[in-house]
Structures are given as structure tokens and as C-alpha cells.
Amino acid sequence: MENAVKEINNFKIECMGISKHFGEGNKKVDVLENIDLQVEENEFIVILGPGQSGKSTLLNIIAGLEMRTTGKVFLDGKEVTGSGPDRGLVFQKYMLFPWKTVFQNVELGLKLQGISKTKRREVAEHYIDLVGLKGYEKSYPHQLSGGMKQRVGIARAYANNPKVMLLDEPFGQLDAQTRYFMEEETERIWQQEKRTVIFVTNNIEEAIFLGDRVITLEGKLPGKMGAIYTVDLPRPRNYTDLDFLKLRSKITDATKLVL
Amino acid sequence: MSSTKEGLIGLSDSKKTFSFKGLFKNNYFLYALSLICFFLFWELVAVTFGKFLPRPIEVIDRVVYMFGHTLAGKTLLMHLWASLRRVFIGFAIATAIGIPLGLFMGFNKYVHAVVKPIFDLFKPMPPIAWISLAILWFGIGETSKIFIIVIGAVVPVVINSFNGIRLVDPDLYHVVKMLGGNHRDEIIQVSFPASLPAIFAGLQISLSMAWTTVLAAELVGAREGMGFIIIQGMNLSRVDQIIGGMFVIAITAWMISAVMTYLERWICPWKMQLKK
Numbered sequence: 001m002e003n004a005v006k007e008i009n010n011f012k013i014e015c016m017g018i019s020k021h022f023g024e025g026n027k028k029v030d031v032l033e034n035i036d037l038q039v040e041e042n043e044f045i046v047i048l049g050p051g052q053s054g055k056s057t058l059l060n061i062i063a064g065l066e067m068r069t070t071g072k073v074f075l076d077g078k079e080v081t082g083s084g085p086d087r088g089l090v091f092q093k094y095m096l097f098p099w100k101t102v103f104q105n106v107e108l109g110l111k112l113q114g115i116s117k118t119k120r121r122e123v124a125e126h127y128i129d130l131v132g133l134k135g136y137e138k139s140y141p142h143q144l145s146g147g148m149k150q151r152v153g154i155a156r157a158y159a160n161n162p163k164v165m166l167l168d169e170p171f172g173q174l175d176a177q178t179r180y181f182m183e184e185e186t187e188r189i190w191q192q193e194k195r196t197v198i199f200v201t202n203n204i205e206e207a208i209f210l211g212d213r214v215i216t217l218e219g220k221l222p223g224k225m226g227a228i229y230t231v232d233l234p235r236p237r238n239y240t241d242l243d244f245l246k247l248r249s250k251i252t253d254a255t256k257l258v259l
Numbered sequence: 260m261s262s263t264k265e266g267l268i269g270l271s272d273s274k275k276t277f278s279f280k281g282l283f284k285n286n287y288f289l290y291a292l293s294l295i296c297f298f299l300f301w302e303l304v305a306v307t308f309g310k311f312l313p314r315p316i317e318v319i320d321r322v323v324y325m326f327g328h329t330l331a332g333k334t335l336l337m338h339l340w341a342s343l344r345r346v347f348i349g350f351a352i353a354t355a356i357g358i359p360l361g362l363f364m365g366f367n368k369y370v371h372a373v374v375k376p377i378f379d380l381f382k383p384m385p386p387i388a389w390i391s392l393a394i395l396w397f398g399i400g401e402t403s404k405i406f407i408i409v410i411g412a413v414v415p416v417v418i419n420s421f422n423g424i425r426l427v428d429p430d431l432y433h434v435v436k437m438l439g440g441n442h443r444d445e446i447i448q449v450s451f452p453a454s455l456p457a458i459f460a461g462l463q464i465s466l467s468m469a470w471t472t473v474l475a476a477e478l479v480g481a482r483e484g485m486g487f488i489i490i491q492g493m494n495l496s497r498v499d500q501i502i503g504g505m506f507v508i509a510i511t512a513w514m515i516s517a518v519m520t521y522l523e524r525w526i527c528p529w530k531m532q533l534k535k
Contacts, residue, residue, distance in 0.1 A: 065433050085439030095430045098529040099452040108448070109438035140529055160438055 011074070012196040013039040013062065013164055018071035020057055021222075030222035031057050035071070037215065037225075039164075042194045046211035048201060048251075049226075053219030055200045056092075059168050062198065063089050075163065085109060088157030090167040094149040096141040102128065102152050103137040109160035127155040130189060147178040151185070158193065167199045171206070180239075183209050187236055208247055209237050216255055227254055313499040321499040322507065330491060333483055339507060341483040345401070345476075346469045349408025353465055356409070357416025358458060364417070365424025366450070378417065386411030386468070387475045399480035404473065411472035412465040419461025423454025456530045459523040463516060470512050 015037040021030045031054040039045050049055040060066040062073055064083035073080040075087070096105050107124040115123075128137055131151040141149055150170055157165060170186075171179045183206055190197060201207055207214045208231055216226030229251060233243050282288050298315050305314040313321075325335035333341075364371040389410050393403035431449045440448065477486020485508050492500030523530065 063437060065436065083433070083436040085437070087437065089433070089437045091430055091434070093428075093430065095428070095434050097431065097434075097448070097452070099455075099527065108435075112435070112438050112440040112444050112448075142529055156434075156438075 011038045012041045014074040016072045020069050033222040044197045044212045046199045046207040046214045048207040049217030050219050053217040054223030086163045088162035088165045090153045090170045092169040106155045127159045131155045164196045318499045318503045322503040342485040349405045350469045352409045353412035357413045358420050361417040361420025364421045404476040407476045408469050408472045411468040415464035416461045419457045423457030427453040
């Protein structure tokens with residue numbers, strides 16, 4: 001794949017014609033088909049799709065953890081060829097290091113890049129504070145609740161100062177109440193430290209609550225581009241606002257799938 | 260008395276108010292009760308059948324006697340030390356071979372492909388079967404005993420170190436990659452710490468294998484060690500000495516295992532969570 005440089009537009013992230021299949025021959029499974037996606041700087045994009053629509057695969061392709069079969073991904077006009085610290089990934093299963101404290105988990109990225117200890121402490125404490133975990137620096141992950149674990153996951157990704165935050169169904173394992181709360185927190189954190197965000201979810205309310213734009217993926221496999229909805233409701237949004245509910249039923253009606 | 264909704268033995272509040280119901284929910288009380296019943300039963304059998312089984316007090320007497328008097332020129336502690344030394348040396352060699360071998364098998368599929376068939380061939384052979392071979396090769400000295408211990412103790416270390424690496428969640432490597440780490444960072448930050456609990460579990464099994472094999476080796480031919488005490492007891496028809504030796508071994512092995520557990524908690528404090 002040639003390392004093309006595009007300078008035609010100013011998109012932060014651009015995906016062009018992404019397709020992906022696993023396996024070959026009669027074991028071949030198509031996961032994604034011809035995905036195009038443009039994300040502006042500091043935009044909060046939500047990719048909404050049911051299970052088995054390839055949305056996590058798409059995120060992993062943008063992250064560089066999985067290779068696409070065809071198509072290109074550009075970050076700041078440069079083609080993405082692998083994983084790297086310019087993108088921060090938040091995992092559905094938290095993926096904290098159980099042998100590291102909250103502080104050690106958050107500072108890991110900076111440590112791997114050889115940042116000095118003083119600077120690491122300063123940055124890590126800032127983000128631990130930002131996600132509301134001040135006082136838990138010395139706790140181990142198994143001492144934290146699910147919501148707190150994911151806060152660490154968010155702080156860890158943020159601390160590396162990535163250009164783009166990629167969140168892969170980050171609240172999928174939380175109970176409903178914690179989930180609402182974490183959605184509010186995600187918005188607060190994003191307002192305080194603006195980043196380009198690509199947020200993957202199967203939850204339609206979460207999508208409308210958080211997204212500047214909501215992009216639907218049509219499953220079953222392979223996932224194809226559905227409609228794109230611009231959410232111009234004022235923030236912070238309310239699940240029970242009339243406009244919120246109107247948009248919700250508009251998205252629900254437009255897809256064949258139960259969301 | 261609370262109805263103990265937790266349903267857990269030992270969590271009842273028997274300390275606050277005394278009651279028999281509470282007492283029977285206390286684990287330590289039940290442990291003690293179990294041991295008392297066992298020794299009472301033993302005493303009863305010993306008194307009834309006489310010469311085949313000594314009374315518990317006679318066994319204790321014999322153990323105390325062996326502490327103060329020599330058997331084949333050595334006191335009980337010197338014999339115990341002889342066995343311990345063999346266990347430690349054999350265990351250390353097994354660890355030094357087993358951990359790197361298991362880790363390399365986990366890291367590199369070619370090492371795995373080369374080692375696995377040979378390992379699988381030797382694994383089901385009982386280590387004790389190696390005794391005759393070891394004696395023919397190395398004589399009845401220390402070398403053959405340590406050889407057998409290593410043969411027995413190395414297997415669980417290899418298997419557990421290998422599985423420790425193999426069962427690491429691949430997403431943990433992805434975390435390091437996304438944070439800008441290289442392959443070396445993945446090994447240091449993920450592979451080693453993630454496999455530690457499994458390695459420790461292997462070391463525990465390996466330690467008990469070391470005790471089993473050292474006893475077998477000493478039974479065949481030794482002038483010192485706990486196996487010697489037991490075989491000596493058989494030759495002298497001293498059942499109290501045999502049983503006493505067995506108890507000394509059990510208590511020593513238990514204490515070493517407890518030290519290992521303590522070490523493990525100290526080195527991997529997160530392990531309790533992984534166990535669930």
C-alpha cells in the first residue's frame with residue numbers, strides 16, 4: 001500500500017472505501033463493505049450499529065490494530081499504516097493492567113515514550129483529576145467499580161495526548177444508572193478537553209446524547225454505511241426532551257434493525 | 260443470633276454472644292474438632308489393636324527422642340536438613356530450567372513446535388520410574404537424587420509458565436501498542452507480570468513434586484534424609500518412627516508451601532481478582 005499524502009481537505013480522520021473480510025475461500029466472512037467516513041477536528045462522532053455490524057472492526061481498523069482488506073484511512077491527511085499513540089483507544093472490557101495502580105495505568109503511555117518522571121506525575125494527576133478519580137491513585141483496578149475502571153481507561157488514553165479518541169462500546173458492561181452517569185461524564189470531559197472522538201455503541205440513546213453526528217451501520221454482516229444524522233440539540237441533552245425523542249424515532253424508523 | 264444470610268461459615272457473629280449454633284459455624288472450631296476426632300479415633304484403634312499402630316503420644320515421644328539422639332550419626336534435624344537441601348537444590352534447578360523453557364515456548368511458536376512433542380513424550384512418565392536409571396547413571400550419591408527431583412519438579416513449572424504466556428488477553432498487548440510501546444515493552448509490561456500468577460501456581464505444584472520424589476529417592480538408597488528415617492523405621496519395625504517421620508515431612512512441606520503463598524501474595528497482590 002503506498003503511503004499517499006492527501007492535502008485536499010482538512011478532515012481529521014477520513015476513511016475511504018474501507019472493506020474488510022476475515023478468512024479466505026469458503027471460510028471467507030465479509031465484515032465491512034465500502035465504508036466512507038469524514039470526521040472534522042474536535043467533532044464527536046458516534047457510530048451506531050447493532051451487534052455483528054462490524055462497528056468494532058471499523059474502529060480497530062482506524063486504530064491500526066487490524067488491517068483493512070481495501071480502502072484507506074487518513075489521519076491529518078497522512079495514511080494510517082499501523083497502531084500508534086496519536087490515537088487513544090478505550091476498550092469495552094477496560095483492559096487495565098491488574099498489577100498496576102490507577103496512577104501507574106494512567107502514566108504508562110508517557111512512560112513508554114520516555115517522558116520524565118516529574119512530567120508524568122503532573123500529566124497523570126491532571127487526568128486522574130479530570131475523570132474524577134482523585135484519591136484513588138494508589139488503588140488497584142480490582143478495588144474499583146466498573147464505572148471507575150472505565151474512567152481509568154479514559155484517563156489512560158487521554159494522558160497520552162492523542163489527536164483522536166476512539167471509544168469501543170466503553171459503557172457496554174455497565175448497569176443502566178452508571179451508564180447514564182458515565183455518558184454525562186464523557187460529555188463533561190470532552191467539553192473540558194476537546195478532542196476528535198469516534199465513539200462506537202449499540203445504544204441509540206447514548207448515540208443521540210453524545211454525538212455531534214450519528215452514523216448508522218446497517219448489519220448483519222457485512223456492515224454497510226447507513227444514514228448520517230446531525231444532532232443539533234443543545235448540550236447537555238435530555239433523554240426525555242421532545243426533540244430528542246423525535247430524532248430517536250426518526251432513526252429507529254429509518255433502520256430495519258431494532259436499536 | 261443472626262440468621263447469617265451470607266450463608267458463609269465463619270462469618271457469623273459468634274464473638275458477640277456465645278451460642279453452640281454460632282460455635283458450629285466457626286471454621287477454626289470445626290478444624291480443631293475435626294483434628295481432635297481424628298486423634299481420638301487413632302488412639303482408640305491403637306489401644307484396641309496394640310502392636311500394629313502406636314498411640315499418638317508414642318509417636319510424639321519418638322520424634323522428641325530423635326531430636327535429641329542420633330540415628331546413623333545424625334539427629335532428626337540433620338536428617339531433615341539433608342532432605343531439605345536436596346529439595347531446594349532440585350527445585351532451584353527445575354525452576355531455572357522450567358521457567359525460561361516455558362516462557363520461550365509461549366513466546367515463540369518454533370521453540371514450542373520443537374519442544375512440545377518431546378515434552379509430551381516424557382511428561383506422562385512417572386518421575387519415580389527414573390530412579391533405577393538415575394542410580395545406574397550417577398550412582399546412589401547426591402547427583403542421582405537431585406536428578407530425580409529435577410525430573411519430577413520441572414514438568415509443572417514448564418506447563419504453567421507456558422500457559423501463563425499463552426492465556427494472556429491479546430487486548431492487553433493492544434493497549435501497549437496503542438500507547439506507543441514496541442515488542443520489548445509488550446513483553447516487559449504485559450507478558451511477564453501477566454504470567455506471574457500461573458508461574459507461582461506451577462512452583463507450588465513443583466514443590467510438592469520435589470517432596471514426593473526426594474522421599475522416593477531416599478527410600479531406595481540413602482544414609483541420611485527423611486526417607487532414610489522412614490526406611491530405617493521399617494527395618495527396625497518401629498512404626499512410631501515411620502509415622503513420626505511422615506508427620507515431620509508433612510509439617511515441613513506445609514510450612515514451605517505457606518511461605519510460597521505468602522511470597523505470592525506479596526509479589527502478585529492482584530491475583531485474588533484474577534482467580535474469580
